[in-house]
Amino acid sequence: MISKTLENELAAYNIGEKVRDLRSQRGLKLIELGSHTGLSAAMLSKIERGKLIPTLPTLMRIALVFSVGLEYFFTDERERHAFAISRKGERIRLPAAMDRKVVPFDFENLDYPALEPKLSAYTAHFKPLNDGEVPVHSHPGVEFIYLVEGRMELTWHGEKHELEAGDSVYFESSLEHGYRRLGNQEATAVVVTLSS
Numbered sequence: 731m732i733s734k735t736l737e738n739e740l741a742a743y744n745i746g747e748k749v750r751d752l753r754s755q756r757g758l759k760l761i762e763l764g765s766h767t768g769l770s771a772a773m774l775s776k777i778e779r780g781k782l783i784p785t786l787p788t789l790m791r792i793a794l795v796f797s798v799g800l801e802y803f804f805t806d807e808r809e810r811h812a813f814a815i816s817r818k819g820e821r822i823r824l825p826a827a828m829d830r831k832v833v834p835f836d837f838e839n840l841d842y843p844a845l846e847p848k849l850s851a852y853t854a855h856f857k858p859l860n861d862g863e864v865p866v867h868s869h870p871g872v873e874f875i876y877l878v879e880g881r882m883e884l885t886w887h888g889e890k891h892e893l894e895a896g897d898s899v900y901f902e903s904s905l906e907h908g909y910r911r912l913g914n915q916e917a918t919a920v921v922v923t924l925s926s
Contacts, residue, residue: 740783745803750778752796756925757870767791794824797839797850814843823855832865833857834909840920849924856882856911856919866908871925873903880917883910 753763760771760778767774769791776782777792784792786800793800821838840851854875864885875884876898884891887905892912901907903923911917 737783741780743804744780745784745789746778746780748803749774749792752792752798753778756796763792763795766795794822794839794842797841797844797847797852799843812844812848814841816840816842826854832859832863834859834865837921849922851920851922853878854909854919854921856880856909856917858912858914859910861910864908864910866906868906869903869923869925871903871923872900873907873924874898874900874922875919877917877919880915881912882917882919883912885909 753760758766760774763769763774764771769788773782773788774792777784777788789800789803793802816839821840821842823836823838825833826835826837835854835856837852837854840853841847841849864883866885875893877893877895879895881895882893884893884899884901884907886899886901886907891899893899904926
């Protein structure tokens with residue numbers, strides 16, 4: 731249990747409000763943020779309403795989803811600058827938990843250190859799923875994929891498209907889409923999403 735003094739000091743950072751703003755900007759529901767973070771929607775709701783002050787590991791889980799650093803929640807907004815370097819050895823590879831039964835790819839955030847990024851950039855390492863088990867999802871805005879190596883299949887708006895290394899695709903991500911690796915070779919892509 732933290733003291734009232736510490737609670738008041740932490741409340742001044744408006745952590746819950748910042749979490750809610752990030753979630754709203756990305757068009758995520760509490761339950762969707764919960765599936766990405768492994769936290770319950772009830773806990774996230776309490777954090778957003780300022781009823782619960784998250785621990786640093788809990789806040790880090792949330793930060794990773796939104797490609798922000800912990801400093802986002804504790805920095806004076808007037809001191810934020812749009813410059814960040816993401817070092818290869820410092821990135822963490824995480825599963826894309828869009829569906830708990832099937833994980834279509836692992837990802838590494840490329841813009842993790844950037845404060846309030848205007849877009850989301852990551853590398854995706856696609857998995858060799860069977861044709862009938864590719865989960866589809868949608869999110870506001872647009873998405874751009876550049877396939878660095880291997881072959882993949884993109885399902886977009888009910889149609890399947892095969893991509894090979896060097897191919898790229900730009901599409902409206904508010905329409906359902908999903909991905910899977912084709913063949914035995916690794917399939918890795920740079921993915922950029924931009925919310926509308």
